[in-house]
Amino acid sequence: MADREAFDDLWYRGKVTRRTLIGYGAATAGALGATMLVPAPWQAAFGQAKAYKIGTTQPLSGAGAAGGKTALVGVQMAVDRINKSGGVNGRPVELVIADDESKPDVGRRKTEKLLVEDKVDAHVGGFLSNICLACMPVYEEYKIVNIIGVCLDTTITTTKCNRYTFRPFDYAPSQAVAFAPQLVKMGKRWHIAYADYSWGQSTKDAYADQIKKVGGEIAGTTGIPLGTADMTPFLSKISGNFDGLFGIFFGKDGVTIGNQAFDLGLTKKYKWAGDGAIAESTNIPALGSKIEGFIGINRYIPVFEPPLNTPAHKKFFDDAKARLKQIDSSGPDPDRYVQSNYEAFNALKLGMEKSKFRGREDTDKLIAALEGLEMKEGDDFPQGDKLLRKEDHQAFLRQFIFEIKGGKPKIVQVVDREKTVFPPACKFA
Amino acid sequence: MGIPWDLIIIQTVNGVVTGMILALVASGLTLIFGIMDVVNFAHGELFMLGAYMGVVVLATSGSFWLALVIAVLVVALLGAAMQIVTLRPLLGRDPLTTILATFGISLVLQNYALWQFGPVARKIQEPFTGRFNLFYLEYPYYRLLIAALSGAIIGGFWLFLKYGKYGIWIRATTQDRVMAQAMGIPVPLVHTAVFAIGAGMAAASGVLFGPLVGVNHMMGLDWVLKAFIVVVVGGMGNLGGSVLAAIFISLLEAYASIWVNPSQAVIASFIVLILTLLFRPTGLFVPTPK
Numbered sequence: 040m041a042d043r044e045a046f047d048d049l050w051y052r053g054k055v056t057r058r059t060l061i062g063y064g065a066a067t068a069g070a071l072g073a074t075m076l077v078p079a080p081w082q083a084a085f086g087q088a089k090a091y092k093i094g095t096t097q098p099l100s101g102a103g104a105a106g107g108k109t110a111l112v113g114v115q116m117a118v119d120r121i122n123k124s125g126g127v128n129g130r131p132v133e134l135v136i137a138d139d140e141s142k143p144d145v146g147r148r149k150t151e152k153l154l155v156e157d158k159v160d161a162h163v164g165g166f167l168s169n170i171c172l173a174c175m176p177v178y179e180e181y182k183i184v185n186i187i188g189v190c191l192d193t194t195i196t197t198t199k200c201n202r203y204t205f206r207p208f209d210y211a212p213s214q215a216v217a218f219a220p221q222l223v224k225m226g227k228r229w230h231i232a233y234a235d236y237s238w239g240q241s242t243k244d245a246y247a248d249q250i251k252k253v254g255g256e257i258a259g260t261t262g263i264p265l266g267t268a269d270m271t272p273f274l275s276k277i278s279g280n281f282d283g284l285f286g287i288f289f290g291k292d293g294v295t296i297g298n299q300a301f302d303l304g305l306t307k308k309y310k311w312a313g314d315g316a317i318a319e320s321t322n323i324p325a326l327g328s329k330i331e332g333f334i335g336i337n338r339y340i341p342v343f344e345p346p347l348n349t350p351a352h353k354k355f356f357d358d359a360k361a362r363l364k365q366i367d368s369s370g371p372d373p374d375r376y377v378q379s380n381y382e383a384f385n386a387l388k389l390g391m392e393k394s395k396f397r398g399r400e401d402t403d404k405l406i407a408a409l410e411g412l413e414m415k416e417g418d419d420f421p422q423g424d425k426l427l428r429k430e431d432h433q434a435f436l437r438q439f440i441f442e443i444k445g446g447k448p449k450i451v452q453v454v455d456r457e458k459t460v461f462p463p464a465c466k467f468a
Numbered sequence: 469m470g471i472p473w474d475l476i477i478i479q480t481v482n483g484v485v486t487g488m489i490l491a492l493v494a495s496g497l498t499l500i501f502g503i504m505d506v507v508n509f510a511h512g513e514l515f516m517l518g519a520y521m522g523v524v525v526l527a528t529s530g531s532f533w534l535a536l537v538i539a540v541l542v543v544a545l546l547g548a549a550m551q552i553v554t555l556r557p558l559l560g561r562d563p564l565t566t567i568l569a570t571f572g573i574s575l576v577l578q579n580y581a582l583w584q585f586g587p588v589a590r591k592i593q594e595p596f597t598g599r600f601n602l603f604y605l606e607y608p609y610y611r612l613l614i615a616a617l618s619g620a621i622i623g624g625f626w627l628f629l630k631y632g633k634y635g636i637w638i639r640a641t642t643q644d645r646v647m648a649q650a651m652g653i654p655v656p657l658v659h660t661a662v663f664a665i666g667a668g669m670a671a672a673s674g675v676l677f678g679p680l681v682g683v684n685h686m687m688g689l690d691w692v693l694k695a696f697i698v699v700v701v702g703g704m705g706n707l708g709g710s711v712l713a714a715i716f717i718s719l720l721e722a723y724a725s726i727w728v729n730p731s732q733a734v735i736a737s738f739i740v741l742i743l744t745l746l747f748r749p750t751g752l753f754v755p756t757p758k
Contacts, residue, residue, distance in 0.1 A: 304606030367586025
């Protein structure tokens with residue numbers, strides 16, 4: 040009991056008097072007041088011009104936080120660049136950031152807050168597909184344009200498409216169209232291992248269809264739950280007579296399958312290929328030499344081989360690298376999440392300029408401007424040209440098939456935008 | 469269709485290896501609960517911090533074994549500090565307060581790791597990379613080493629509890645806190661030491677498992693969820709029960725994955741948890757309560 044008293048004394052010895060309370064209160068109010076006197080960075084440049092409020096929802100905590108942090112870098116790069124170069128239609132952009140905590144219910148709640156309380160004019164972002172899908176009906180209900188930043192689930196622009204949501208980068212069917220001929224050249228029979236959730240499932244279906252369409256076969260599929268730390272019991276079952284193992288994973292799951300498939304000898308026994316997210320620049324340090332020889336497809340890889348040896352790409356790369364160094368001391372190269380968020384914001388900017396967007400009341404004009412939007416390679420779109428298709432709000436862009444050699448991606452083939460086109464499968468309500 | 473004996477043997481090896489890693493994680497958890505009645509929601513983050521500490525020491529010293537030892541010591545010290553600062557003042561209060569406190573600590577540690585180390589996953593290079601043929605697979609020796617080391621750590625700790633003077637203090641405190649104090653055992657110190665040992669065990673498993681997954685701020689999540697199941701199924705606070713439950717659940721998932729898909733196989737452990745709570749809430753591997 041003596042202990043108990045000693046601890047009580049330790050923890051309750053501080054007495055709160057009226058004087059200390061008033062003192063701390065006044066100091067806090069003073070500090071808050073002082074911060075309010077400092078204008079937002081864009082106000083100095085734009086005077087009284089009313090800022091566009093653009094929301095961005097990213098997973099800044101929870102399972103998707105690592106990717107969400109790099110995605111946010113892309114958005115912030117675009118906003119800073121826009122504000123430094125005169126804003127959009129002469130008005131600055133104010134970014135309102137929301138953390139969806141990697142949970143669909145939280146994402147939906149935060150989206151409602153962005154639209155109802157913060158009154159954003161449009162939204163750019165969304166990382167995890169299940170959260171994008173949960174939030175899409177909210178944008179539709181409030182009639183606000185939603186530009187997807189990362190979510191790759193196929194149904195976003197097919198069976199679950201809506202008028203207000205746009206995806207200004209690729210999706211699995213177009214990557215499958217681009218990659219399947221190369222895969223079948225590598226081997227006829229494939230086994231697909233995939234992350235067993237919305238994105239993984241729809242991507243697996245897209246590749247299975249395209250591989251069969253170009254004369255290949257699917258020997259089997261293995262869906263592994265998202266976030267599985269030890270995949271070995273499930274990978275051990277993968278055996279038999281097939282030529283290649285195709286992986287569809289991202290983030291830490293990409294690191295796990297890369298390490299554990301190598302450890303079991305699967306990547307030596309079979310051809311090893313997959314979605315480029317497995318060998319994303321942010322995953323390569325943790326994969327080390329175990330990812331050597333991996334063949335992947337990606338919309339963006341941080342290299343300066345043609346056609347990415349442009350001044351625009353160099354500018355993007357240097358800015359992104361410097362900003363990433365601030366959030367990770369290892370100074371990673373930019374990944375596709377930085378690129379697609381950066382370009383998604385620039386697509387919105389282009390649409391706002393084209394439609395002379397003033398605010399929410401011009402959402403219909405903005406939609407009309409974004410439908411069929413041509414994006415030309417340059418400082419706004421360092422990855423290359425893009426077309427945002429009117430029928431399903433899905434973009435088409437060139438793809439890079441790459442191989443990991445010496446711990447770095449090397450371009451094996453560039454697939455032109457025209458060769459990635461997949462027919463639309465969307466009916467807007 | 470015949471019985472796939474090769475796959476059954478492979479999955480037995482997988483189940484035992486995974487079970488031993490899980491047992492090491494769960495041992496710390498069950499020990500802390502057994503002695504302090506604290507459900508430590510920050511255990512997964514201690515696992516993760518251990519792995520990060522391993523990365524740092526490995527980068528500076530180049531020695532995996534030194535990284536393992538230093539990570540265990542540093543995280544054990546951190547665990548001791550955590551117990552003194554946040555849990556000791558809550559002793560004897562509603563268990564909900566300690567659950568909330570450890571949950572809060574877990575969020576702080578997760579976000580600290582993300583802030584400190586950034587979003588890029590880090591690598592711990594395994595000390596050796598040899599493999600042997602196991603039917604159609606090449607199986608890494610390192611996985612067997614993890615199982616053996618986990619077994620050795622748990623076994624050593626069991627011997628310490630059974631025969632060591634301070635082990636007897638811990639067992640006495642587990643049995644009757646008030647009587648132990650009356651007999652002159654410094655109960656608060658025992659609590660702190662046990663928390664430190666549990667944290668050290670979590671750190672050891674983090675370093676050992678790190679080479680298989682890459683080190684990231686969420687790496688403890690999957691393990692700690694399973695460890696909670698193991699602790700309940702093995703009997704809360706029962707060290708031997710937790711070890712058996714860890715192997716049992718891992719084998720069950722591994723065997724289930726022969727016939728059903730991985731998502732269904734993972735459900736097997738939850739079914740065992742529900743059945744245990746329904747029919748034998750004291751745990752599967754404890755003597756029948758009288």
